[in-house]
Amino acid sequence: MLIRPFLEEDTEAVVALWEECGLTRPWNDPRRDIARKLTVQRELFLVGVDDGTEAAGAGQPIATAMAGFDGHRGWVYYVAVSPARQGERLGAQLMAEAERLLTGLGCPKINIQIRSGNDRVIGFYEHLGFSPDGALGYGKRLIAD
Template sequence: MTELAGGGGAVGDGLRIRAFEVADTERVVALWRSTGLVVPWNDPYRDIERKLAVQPELFLVGESAGTVVATAMVGYDGHRGWVNYLAVDADRRGERLGALLMTEAERLLTERGCPKLNLQVRSTNEGVIEFYRRLGYQVDEAVSLGKRLIPDGPARS
């Protein structure tokens, strides 16, 4: 049962999935750092600020016993859905928290009429690629290209 309206709801295994709140910022950034998602060319604080300006209700936090244990930054541009910053606390891996967040992301995108969900994984991250394969995702025969329009510089500490 997921019920994000009105503050969120419990979802199996004591996980509550809800929308991000500004008070979560430091806990979320700490989780991202501990899981290796923060890279020098992306400032996580700026990424959070940017997400809060666009579909903030799709920035998901998984909370258990008052602790942020998982996140997913979801978006829909009218053509495709995207997931970024899917993170699960290392001590909670294997509990299907990532799968629960992805199920919620898919539900929210389907509600909005999103026909396809895309995500990017570093090609060297075989464990994460296998995680998504188990959820039914396939490697698309496409090349991901990118161009930085606004440089972030080094991430804030």
């Protein structure tokens, strides 16, 4: 897999991937989430494409990770791997690249949020060295999608 920054022409394929992976929710417009991310640290919005079929920078997205660093903590969202390609360690490759980029920015810790009961994803992150940190996530919507 080739990992590269998101390109605007990836939008529809990325949204379709997120939908296929069950990451979208009615209260979050994924296209707005993409547009918002492109205004802040767009280089941390990663797309994985099959490196065996297309030239560098091209190709259908098969994986994504949207990372950010606020000066205190790093965050990673929208980690997705095409269901047809799961089990190939593509998610681990994306997370390793996100960690490399965040470390390069001086980020001391990465936080992730996992929906309650998503045991498969919990196992994935535990395998990568993540563990519960005793914090409870709360949210408040400021802008309705």
